[in-house]
Amino acid sequence: MVERSALEHNLATMSESLPGARLRPHVKAHKCTALARRQAQNGHRGFTCATIREVEGLARAGLGDDLLLANEVLDARRLGSLDARVTVAVDSAETIDAAVRGGVREVLIDVNVGLPRCGCPPDEAGRLADAARARGLSVRGVMGYEGHAVLLEDAARRASETSRSMDLLRSAHADVGGEVVSAGGTGTYALNDVATEIQAGSYVLMDTAYGRLDLPFRAALSVLATVVSVSSGYVVADCGLKALGMDHGNPAIDGGEIWFCSDEHVTFSPLASLRPGDRVRVHPAHVDPTVAYHEHLHLVDGEAVVDAWPVDLRGW
Amino acid sequence: MVERSALEHNLATMSESLPGARLRPHVKAHKCTALARRQAQNGHRGFTCATIREVEGLARAGLGDDLLLANEVLDARRLGSLDARVTVAVDSAETIDAAVRGGVREVLIDVNVGLPRCGCPPDEAGRLADAARARGLSVRGVMGYEGHAVLLEDAARRASETSRSMDLLRSAHADVGGEVVSAGGTGTYALNDVATEIQAGSYVLMDTAYGRLDLPFRAALSVLATVVSVSSGYVVADCGLKALGMDHGNPAIDGGEIWFCSDEHVTFSPLASLRPGDRVRVHPAHVDPTVAYHEHLHLVDGEAVVDAWPVDLRGW
Secondary structure (H helix, E strand, O other): OEEHHHHHHHHHHHHHHOOHHHEOOEHHHOOOHHHHHHHHHOOOOEEEEOOHHHHHHHHHOOOOOEEEEOOOOOOOHHHHOOOOOEEEEEOOHHHHHHHHHHOOOEEEEEEOOOOOOOOEOHHHHHHHHHHHHHOOOEEEEEEOOOOOOOOOOOHHHHHHHHHHHHHHHHHHHHHHOOOEEEEOOOOOOOOOOOOOEEOOOHHHOOOHHHHOOOOOOOOOEOEEEEEEEOOOOOEEEOOOOOOOEOOOOOOEEOOEOEEEEOOOOEEEOOOOOOOOOOEEEEEOOEHHHHHOOOOEEEEEEOOEEEEEEEOOOOOO | OEEHHHHHHHHHHHHHHOOHHHEOOEHHHOOOHHHHHHHHHOOOOEEEEOOHHHHHHHHHOOOOOEEEEOOOOOOOHHHHOOOOOEEEEEOOHHHHHHHHHHOOOEEEEEEOOOOOOOOEOHHHHHHHHHHHHHOOOEEEEEEOOOOOOOOOOOHHHHHHHHHHHHHHHHHHHHHHOOOEEEEOOOOOOOOOOOOOEEOOOHHHOOOHHHHOOOOOOOOOEOEEEEEEEOOOOOEEEOOOOOOOEOOOOOOEEOOEOEEEEOOOOEEEOOOOOOOOOOEEEEEOOEHHHHHOOOOEEEEEEOOEEEEEEEOOOOOO
16 A cells, blocks of 8 residues: 555655656666656656666656666667667676667666675776777766665764765766766665765655655555454464565564564564454565565555556566 | 476475375465466365465366365455355454355364464364354364474474474364364474374475475475676676565575675675676575565476466465
8 A cells, every 4th residue: 555645745855855857766666657657747757777677667658768777687688679768787898798789779887886786896987988888889977876875774874875985986987977977765865966866766655664764755655454363362464475575674563563474474462452354554664575566556545545556567 | 497307306205295185285385376286186186275366266277176275364255256165264253254254165263273373272263163153154174383383493393393283283173073184384294193184385396494404305496597797796696685585584596605685686705607697596595475476487497498387376
């Protein structure tokens, strides 16, 4: 379920802070073209994607003005054939070669700014940009995700880590050139003053991990579960490991203490008033892998379901 | 990917140990009617389900001889309308009432045998059975899942916990009557001599958690990932939190040490030979929530894909 008032608050708050192309919403957080369309209506016409399927889905939904696949791919053929502007991240000779062979025309040099994941060392970015241009690619600039900083609860440390990462990205950008410096996430969107565009995604739905930060966004997403058993002194509801991303730990239930989750259950501390058939809202710890389990986002206004949006960008 | 030789070994090994109706395979582990059909061909015509969708899917696939929803539901209407023999677990007046109102005719009394989840206290089972019969339901017997025992690595402790749980289930069965005593899982299938039928599911595909036990089943399931980056001294492949159940912890990669998973990546220790574009097999820690992320199980014979089975029992 997506609570409409919280969603609208989050959309408006972010658009005020980062209007238009200053925000390139990351669709991996919601995997939903209907929600992406709402972001586009708010002025954000470029999107960030994590998978080829996400790029394809947005292109087919008519949201292909400027799609960035902020990830490395070794087979880009499905991207090159799309009727959309597609830019892909590259960090190696192999990924440059894949872009060329796949018919992709524009790239960003992906720079490692501290998160142990993709991206070339900052001092190799210029050389890679030269190699990409030599293969006929247009290099729009750089990307460097400070993913190790976005969830730091200490705001000062989050700011200093972001600053250190962006110093690396700035130096790489000086070697690469181009208009785009793409970085940032929900935790750093207001701290990152180097990036020309912020790739935040979680802000629109939120989760309990981001909820611990000093952010102005509200928890919009929950999973509505039915209490199925209170027979042994605790409460069991029908929302488990196949409805929740679990890498950030257990979900939360207002007023309850979670004991553990099973495939289709969450067991939590006694809430004396609950009976089988009652409904509880389960708040996921991590929004992205939670949404990826579900077929629809149900837009709700309190108890009333006002719309059902297909989660149509799942898979790969 | 499902390695055919390992799958066939697992099917044959289990069917030899628990022939025919002694095994009621739990489909929650694979959510795939094509694989359920293979289990039925091996003589196991009754199935265990965790969700209404699983029951519906098996019924529509012509596998509805004897379907047990081993879970409590508060709205059973979709079950009562199926062209299949459907039995549902009940552990309260409310779930009995839901079965009656939904048009379900047969139930098992679900007994709590130590796992803090569903099931009535053992000494209330007889009273619940009376209540169900008074409402016109046929009570086929009892169910009691020793889920707290199935993953214990110490085999002696696993056996003693199972024995203690089954003592409780036996006493409840004495009060309830009926032919069925349904219990057990992949970790206890060979230890549980009280249950008339064993609800094992994971045995057919396996995962690294069950792989640590003294079981004769082979790891059949893996996720095939492509290396996308080696640019910074470690290896990154494109299999992450949306392709893996993470509640049992990180997956495994042969010869590699996992650092962490992100939404679409796994970062692991350097394997000097790996280059972007190379493939690695990622072995999930927990099979059930892993399969629930995927659209197909690809049956493979080494490198060759010999079939693609839809994971058609996902959702609720």
